[in-house]
Amino acid sequence: MGLVTSILTLPLAPVGGTAWVLDQVILAAEREYYDPDRVRGLLAALEQELTSGRIEADEFDRREDELLDQLEEAEEYWRGSRNGR
Known part of the structure; x- marks a missing residue:
């Protein structure tokens, strides 16, 4: 990932982080269920x-x-x- 791509996608970082957290919560719930x-x-x-x-x-x-x-x-x-x- 280049510098320009990093700068352009920086505003989307919170969305990616939120998606990762949701994936982890779903995975934990599936494992328990x-x-x-x-x-x-x-x-x-x-x-x-x-x-x-x-x-x-x-x-x-x-x-x-x-x-x-x-x-x-x-x-x-x-x-x-x-x-x-």
């Missing part, structure tokens, strides 16, 4: 709710299905990111 260990922890907590009687079996089944779908999605996300997604 697609963390299989987090989903497994939620499944374990759900099972404890069932065994302690805080929720009924039908509620457990519904929420377990949602979490298992999310776990499958998370594992697929990480497989894709390892393959150069």
Whole structure:
């Protein structure tokens, strides 16, 4: 990048910085959402709710299905990111 290009694009620097920050926030949110260990922890907590009687079996089944779908999605996300997604 030459001196003239640097001078001409200087007013756009805050936009580039903001875009980078937003990309980092999105990346961090994706990593948290697609963390299989987090989903497994939620499944374990759900099972404890069932065994302690805080929720009924039908509620457990519904929420377990949602979490298992999310776990499958998370594992697929990480497989894709390892393959150069």
